[in-house]
Amino acid sequence: xxxxxxxxxxxxxxxxxxxxxxxxxxxxxxxxxxxxxxxxxxxxxxxxxxxxxxxxxxxxxxxxxxxxxxxxxxxxxxxxxxxxxxxxxxxxxxxxxxxxxxxxxxxxxxxxxxxxxxxxxxxxxxxxxxxxxxxxxxxxxxxxxxxxxxxxxxxxxxxxxxxxxxxxxxxxxxxxxxxxxxxxxxxxxxxxxxxxxxxxxxxxxxxxxxxxxxxxxxxxxxxxxxxxxxxxxxxxxxxxxxxxxxxxxxxxxxxxxxxxxxxxxxxxxxxxxxxxxxxxxxxxxxxxxxxxxxxxxxxxxxxxxxxxxxxxxxxxxxxxxxxxxxxxxxxxxxxxxxxxxxxxxxxxxxxxxxxxxxxxxxxxxxxxxxxxxxxxxxxxxxxxxxxxxxxxxxxxxxxxxxxxxxxxxxxxxxxxxxxxxxxxxxxxxxxxxxxxxxxxxxxxxxxxxxxxxxxxxxxxxxxxxxxxxxxxxxxxxxxxxxxxxxxxxxxxxxxxxxxxxxxxxxxxxxxxxxxxxxxxxxxxxxxxxxxxxxxxxxxxxxxxxxxxxxxxxxxxxxxxxxxxxxxxxxxxxxxxxxxxxxxxxxxxxxxxxxxxxxxxxxxxxxx
RNA sequence: GGCCCUGUGGCGCAACUGGAUAGCGCAUCUCACUACGAAUGAGAAGGUUACAGGUUCGAAUCCUGUCAGGGUCACCA
Numbered sequence: 001x002x003x004x005x006x007x008x009x010x011x012x013x014x015x016x017x018x019x020x021x022x023x024x025x026x027x028x029x030x031x032x033x034x035x036x037x038x039x040x041x042x043x044x045x046x047x048x049x050x051x052x053x054x055x056x057x058x059x060x061x062x063x064x065x066x067x068x069x070x071x072x073x074x075x076x077x078x079x080x081x082x083x084x085x086x087x088x089x090x091x092x093x094x095x096x097x098x099x100x101x102x103x104x105x106x107x108x109x110x111x112x113x114x115x116x117x118x119x120x121x122x123x124x125x126x127x128x129x130x131x132x133x134x135x136x137x138x139x140x141x142x143x144x145x146x147x148x149x150x151x152x153x154x155x156x157x158x159x160x161x162x163x164x165x166x167x168x169x170x171x172x173x174x175x176x177x178x179x180x181x182x183x184x185x186x187x188x189x190x191x192x193x194x195x196x197x198x199x200x201x202x203x204x205x206x207x208x209x210x211x212x213x214x215x216x217x218x219x220x221x222x223x224x225x226x227x228x229x230x231x232x233x234x235x236x237x238x239x240x241x242x243x244x245x246x247x248x249x250x251x252x253x254x255x256x257x258x259x260x261x262x263x264x265x266x267x268x269x270x271x272x273x274x275x276x277x278x279x280x281x282x283x284x285x286x287x288x289x290x291x292x293x294x295x296x297x298x299x300x301x302x303x304x305x306x307x308x309x310x311x312x313x314x315x316x317x318x319x320x321x322x323x324x325x326x327x328x329x330x331x332x333x334x335x336x337x338x339x340x341x342x343x344x345x346x347x348x349x350x351x352x353x354x355x356x357x358x359x360x361x362x363x364x365x366x367x368x369x370x371x372x373x374x375x376x377x378x379x380x381x382x383x384x385x386x387x388x389x390x391x392x393x394x395x396x397x398x399x400x401x402x403x404x405x406x407x408x409x410x411x412x413x414x415x416x417x418x419x420x421x422x423x424x425x426x427x428x429x430x431x432x433x434x435x436x437x438x439x440x441x442x443x444x445x446x447x448x449x450x451x452x453x454x455x456x457x458x459x460x461x462x463x464x465x466x467x468x469x470x471x472x473x474x475x476x477x478x479x480x481x482x483x484x485x486x487x488x489x490x491x492x493x494x495x496x497x498x499x500x501x502x503x504x505x506x507x508x509x510x511x512x513x514x515x516x517x518x519x520x521x522x523x524x525x526x527x528x529x530x531x532x533x534x535x536x537x538x539x540x541x542x543x544x545x546x547x548x549x550x551x552x553x554x555x556x557x558x559x560x561x562x563x564x565x566x567x568x569x570x571x572x573x574x575x576x577x578x579x580x581x582x583x584x585x586x587x588x589x590x591x592x593x594x595x596x597x598x599x600x601x602x603x604x605x606x607x
Numbered sequence: 608g609g610c611c612c613u614g615u616g617g618c619g620c621a622a623c624u625g626g627a628u629a630g631c632g633c634a635u636c637u638c639a640c641u642a643c644g645a646a647u648g649a650g651a652a653g654g655u656u657a658c659a660g661g662u663u664c665g666a667a668u669c670c671u672g673u674c675a676g677g678g679u680c681a682c683c684a
Binding site: 027029030032034035040042044045047054078079080081123160163164165277302304313314315318320321322323325327328331354355356357358359360362383385386388418419422424440448451452453455456457459467468469470471472474475477478479481482483485486489490532535536539543547548551554555558561562564565566568569570571585606607 | 610611612613619620621622623624625626627628631632633639642643644645646647648649664665676677678679680681682683684
């Protein structure tokens with residue numbers, strides 16, 4: 001039973017019995033460390049309903065609760081804050097309730113509503129970089145959090161596999177590639193193709209520069225440079241299904257997919273369903289036609305179709321070009337509908353896309369609502385800030401990016417160096433070490449990115465390596481490993497429930513249970529912290545925020561380390577208390593593991 | 608210029624969504640390994656929450672204005 005629910009009901013009861021007033025809500029919060037107590041009732045909001053001095057009202061409620069509620073053993077009032085002391089028995093009972101629940105904190109209702117979470121969605125003309133990593137980690141984690149909160153979730157990505165940018169790398173490869181392949185060069189496919197994307201840009205810029213030098217206007221030169229004209233011609237051929245162009249396109253895209261797969265696997269993310277833009281880019285046109293009939297869209301004289309969103313404080317937005325072809329928005333409308341057709345249980349979608357597209361999604365969601373889809377009420381743009389370098393924005397074309405594979409390797413190597421230095425794993429095989437180093441390196445990277453509120457932009461300095469100490473992934477992993485070390489050494493039965501001794505607990509003890517005299521403050525704090533896990537998962541889901549989970553796990557771990565350092569676990573002389581402390585450690589370990597799993601971070605038994 | 612996001616000790620982040628004396632980690636300075644793992648713990652120092660008004664019992668949080676940084680305003684995606 002949740003103590004909050006009990007107290008809320010009882011406080012209302014108290015107010016009714018003392019003042020004959022029905023209170024609509026009760027504000028509860030954990031008591032600050034500097035005050036005595038566990039849960040605090042804030043009296044101030046009641047003053048609207050109950051006239052009087054907040055301190056006196058607090059005293060009245062406190063006295064009533066102490067009298068009427070078993071769990072409340074004492075109280076004190078500071079200004080308008082009523083601090084309640086909850087007895088140790090309650091916390092022990094609570095702990096025994098959750099102790100053996102392997103899925104503690106997770107809701108497993110298999111609700112009928114499914115959510116689709118889209119993330120990653122890369123272009124197939126260049127390798128993934130740090131920006132994609134943030135996207136991937138956020139999307140994956142939010143999907144896992146939603147699952148834990150009881151939703152059915154489909155993870156998806158839309159692969160931007162067509163368009164002028166793809167033709168650019170294709171053309172450059174044709175011209176300068178000399179038949180190079182991933183096999184012939186030993187390069188990862190996405191890297192190889194990315195090189196040609198850069199090569200195109202270089203050639204293009206050179207052509208433009210030359211034309212400008214020869215007297216052409218810059219804007220004209222950018223439009224007329226032979227290489228860009230040729231790329232556009234290639235796109236036309238692709239759209240006309242030209243066999244040669246399509247064959248090249250398939251071949252080069254496959255190189256990229258093979259490369260992406262390696263990166264995704266290293267990163268530990270996965271997808272349930274893939275969408276390809278080449279399949280979806282024509283979608284949405286019929287919906288637009290339908291929308292015109294409904295009067296949602298209107299046609300201009302030149303044939304282009306628009307929606308007027310000025311009433312909603314936005315602009316007019318084009319949804320179909322004058323030549324009848326689709327724009328980005330059209331595709332997105334069509335694709336979202338397609339997704340629901342493919343998965344009829346979807347009743348909401350999350351789009352993990354950078355905040356540069358805030359406006360686009362505002363418009364998209366509004367249009368879908370206007371079109372009357374019920375699921376359009378549950379759309380969320382998981383918008384996140386850009387990852388910038390000290391030198392500014394990352395730009396693939398200019399080669400100023402932090403490559404995803406390189407970064408993962410760097411992190412692994414830093415972990416390896418640190419581990420070697422500490423020298424605790426001499427008995428590990430090279431393969432075991434490699435696996436562990438990757439786990440820790442990735443743990444550092446993932447935590448570093450996920451602990452920050454998604455909305456905020458991140459400044460990443462490659463010169464200063466990601467921390468492994470303090471508020472970091474490895475810190476949490478280390479604590480987990482420490483707990484496992486204790487569990488390995490605890491060679492006694494820990495299956496019994498420990499309760500308060502009869503002397504400390506008026507209710508007495510049940511048959512076959514073991515007792516302790518009372519909880520140490522550090523033990524109690526840990527149980528309190530464990531209590532917050534389920535609500536943390538829900539809060540994280542409501543806010544689509546892995547940072548909420550990361551911060552929670554960090555607080556739990558900090559609390560545990562303090563407990564660990566200040567009290568003896570296996571060295572405890574009282575046998576019952578020793579058992580209890582091992583159980584407590586085990587549970588904390590489980591929650592660390594569960595919480596980190598929501599972030600996509602693994603935890604090691606040793607490190 | 609219009610609209611959107613962000614601004615918290617030197618740096619990186621929190622603050623249970625309006626509650627108590629604004630927490631934590633790096634970095635700096637002290638302590639603690641013949642303790643269950645020091646990738647740790649205990650402590651010190653460091654703040655007018657960008658600025659100015661306002662709302663109320665109470666503001667980092669809400670409103671208005673100003674400043675700074677970023678984004679966005681294409682028949683591009």
